[in-house]
Amino acid sequence: MMGIIGGTSLLNAEFLWGASDRIVNTKFGSVYLFEGKDFIFIPRHGKNRNIPPHRINHRANIFTFQKLGCENVIGVNSVGSLKKNIKPRSILIPNDYINPWNIPTYYDTKIVHITPSLDESLRKIIISTARKLGIEVIDGGIYLQTTGPRLETKAEVKFFQKIADVVGMTMASEATLARELDMGYASICTVDNYCHGVIDEILDFEKIIEDASKDRDDLMRLINALIKELK
Numbered sequence: 001m002m003g004i005i006g007g008t009s010l011l012n013a014e015f016l017w018g019a020s021d022r023i024v025n026t027k028f029g030s031v032y033l034f035e036g037k038d039f040i041f042i043p044r045h046g047k048n049r050n051i052p053p054h055r056i057n058h059r060a061n062i063f064t065f066q067k068l069g070c071e072n073v074i075g076v077n078s079v080g081s082l083k084k085n086i087k088p089r090s091i092l093i094p095n096d097y098i099n100p101w102n103i104p105t106y107y108d109t110k111i112v113h114i115t116p117s118l119d120e121s122l123r124k125i126i127i128s129t130a131r132k133l134g135i136e137v138i139d140g141g142i143y144l145q146t147t148g149p150r151l152e153t154k155a156e157v158k159f160f161q162k163i164a165d166v167v168g169m170t171m172a173s174e175a176t177l178a179r180e181l182d183m184g185y186a187s188i189c190t191v192d193n194y195c196h197g198v199i200d201e202i203l204d205f206e207k208i209i210e211d212a213s214k215d216r217d218d219l220m221r222l223i224n225a226l227i228k229e230l231k
């Protein structure tokens with residue numbers, strides 16, 4: 001059983017056809033999900049698509065994957081690009097992340113310090129599966145997580161450009177919690193825009209979201225193949 005957690009770009013995804021949806025209650029809160037033959041899919045913004053990034057119950061989401069028997073979790077995460085050569089509409093498989101603030105944990109009553117990283121073997125499977133399908137993906141990149149929900153200022157973007165490649169609001173929290181529960185976690189980042197000020201164009205998040213769900217054939221093919229590969 002594999003876990004998939006995704007946002008805006010997976011709305012109406014074909015792999016969900018035939019999956020049944022339900023709510024699972026956990027000690028961390030309740031989670032709306034889809035259960036297929038070989039996968040569990042959690043839409044991280046909830047059933048009504050109205051949970052903003054800073055209010056997502058990451059602990060309940062990731063705990064649910066473990067509770068339902070997932071060994072691996074793939075996150076599909078929307079990002080903005082900090083680099084001119086990482087173009088919107090590309091797919092990037094990050095190899096590390098920066099998130100030194102708002103770090104979530106399951107360890108509130110016990111002193112445990114995990115060593116965080118993305119799962120390298122899962123990352124390699126994503127990349128080789130994509131290449132077998134002829135889907136171009138960028139191998140590696142540093143993901144920087146902000147709390148959101150606002151986008152970054154131009155000054156923040158200039159600062160982040162020195163240390164990271166893409167910016168998002170969700171992936172690092174999921175990766176950290178999955179590691180705490182000993183599940184493999186890797187991410188498929190969909191590059192939906194250039195970050196504020198990277199190019200000379202006004203950023204509009206409504207447009208980012210609209211673009212994110214358009215024309216994602218490659219992403220859908222990749223996820224379908226990964227479900228077969230990892231089941």
Ligand code: HPA
Pocket residue numbers: 078079080081146151152167168169192193194195196208
């Ligand atoms: N910044 C932060 N998170 C994002 C962006 C961005 O530009 N685009 C998609 N998620």
